[in-house]
Every structure is written in C-alpha cells, then in structure tokens.
Amino acid sequence: MSLHPQARAYIAAYPSDLGVDPATLDLERIREMRAVDGLAAQRGPLTQLPSVRDETAEGVPIRIYRADRGDEPLPVVVYFHGGGFVFGSVKRNDALGRDLAIRTGAVVVSVDYRLAPEHPFPAAADDAWTVVRDVFARPAFYQCDGKVAVIGDSAGGNLAAVAAWQARDAGLRLAHQVLVYPMLDALMDTLSYREFAEGYGLDAAESAWFLRQYAAGADPGDPRLSPLRLASCAGLPPATVVTAECDVLRDEGERYAARLAEEGVPVELRRFDGAVHSFFALPRLFDQAAEAREYIAARLKESL
Helix, strand or coil: CCHHHHHHHHHCCEEEEECCHHHHHHHHHHHHHHHHCCCCHHHCCCCCCEEEEEEEEEEEEEEEEEEECCCCEEEEEEEEEECCCCCCCCCCCCCHHHHHHHHCCCCCEECCCCCCCCHHHHCHHHHHHHHHHHHHHCHHHHCCCEEEEEEEEEHHHHHHHHHHHHHHHHCCCCEEEEEEHHHHCCCCCCCCHCCCCCCCECCCHHHHHHHHHHHHHCCCCCCCCCCHHHHCCCCCEEEEEEEEEECHHHHHHHHHHHHHHHHCEEEEEEEEEECCCHHHCCCCCHHHHHHHHHHHHHHHHHHH
C-alpha cells in the first residue's frame, strides 16, 4: 500500500473527516457544522443545465437534473449522497448531481433524505426507498423511460444497496446499482478497519460515531442497516462497486461484491489504488475522481 500523492496532500490538509473529537459534538454543534462546507470549492463546478428542478417524492425533497433540452423519456439514476447519515444534502452535492447527469445522459434524481441524529434509523433508508418506489410509480413525472438505476457513495452507498434489495423484494426491476466506497456492515470488524483506523481521512472512531448517530441501538444485523448481512443476494440488480485502497470501508465493499458474484449477480469491482475515502466527491483535489466518474458513467450507460 502506498498513498497516492494527492491523497497524501489531502490527509496533510484534512487529517480527519470530522476535524474534531466526536465526543465534543452535540446536536447544536452538528447543525453549525452542517451550515458550513469547507470543501465546497473542491466539489467541482456548478455546470449550468437546461433543467434543474426541486420537487418532492411522497414528501421527500429531491432535486431533478436533466442535461439535454429534450422532453423525451430517459433512464433515471437515483443518487444518494454521503456524509455518514449525519451530514450532506442535495445542495452540498449539487455539483456531483449535475456532473452525473452530464456524464450519463440520464435524468438524475438527488435525494435529500432525513439525517441523524434527529432522524435515526431507518429514516434515511425509508426515504431512499420512498423515492425509488415513486420513480417507478410516476415515470411521466420524472420523464423516465422505465429504466432505473441507483447510485450512492459512503452512507449513500448503504442506502443504494438497501433500496436495491427492497426493489427486488417488491418486484421492481432496477437496471443497475453503483456502490461507491459503501458502508455495508455495522459490525466494523474487517482488516481494513484495523489497517486504516487512523490517519487516512475517515478514522475508525469517526466511522463508529457516525454509525451510532444513525443506528441508535438498532440490531447491527438488520439488512436495512447492514446490507452485507442480507440473507440472499440472488436476483439483485447488476452492480458496480468502487472502493478506495486506504479506507476503513474498503473490505466490506469488496466482500459485498464477492457475495454478489457468488450468488450469480453480475458485478464489477474496481479498487482505486492509493486512494482514501471521499476522493469521489472531490474532483478538484483528486484526479481519480474524474476517472471513477467516467468509469461509473460507462457502466451505467451500458446497463441503461
């Protein structure tokens, strides 16, 4: 393992994701931190698109992006942002939503799911499923041609994975699921959790703190919280799993990809060597972000 030079520079500037001792955080401080995005300038340009509109899906706020000026039906990609179930928003991830719409040519639906600790598990998972279900129920509203995929990074990868198996169980056919360094196992007992516990951006203690805010004492074996604990992966939609080599979440993402393959689900796993957690969201800091996005867009286009 050798950190990519850009990852090394990032860690020097931002030693941890939270930047504070989790023990010092209460709800008021969390809200203050949500109001400020110290990395906003690194998330990429807010490219102008012909259509960006804020709507709701059964009460869940969403932002819908379309990169062309037409009105014919297109595939829909539902995006769930990262942030440990505690931070993040459609606004904070606006640049990524726009970029995904441009790269994929699909309608992108970015979901403003409820955040912990105000809204603990399973609030975020419920919101994610609500939006996916609504896309299938109201295709004309989304200008959807019937093909639907999900994508999420970090905590959003968890929500995408959960929505994928809920869709399967409801008889709704997703075309693809993209999981970017996803949080998939609340037990946090992998080698990567020990190997990259401290000094690689997302510390193990921080990851555990995020999960405590969301899980709020829930059963760690509940597949809505830990998709890796799902009884059967058979019949899940084809998948793309992206991991970062130097990330506490690496092994659970790769284990999930292995489980999918073992149970007959078409899956492609790509590990980005020397990368750290969050690289995908910060294209002005990491060249690998653009590489990952191009790769993911190609995979989605192939499925959609």
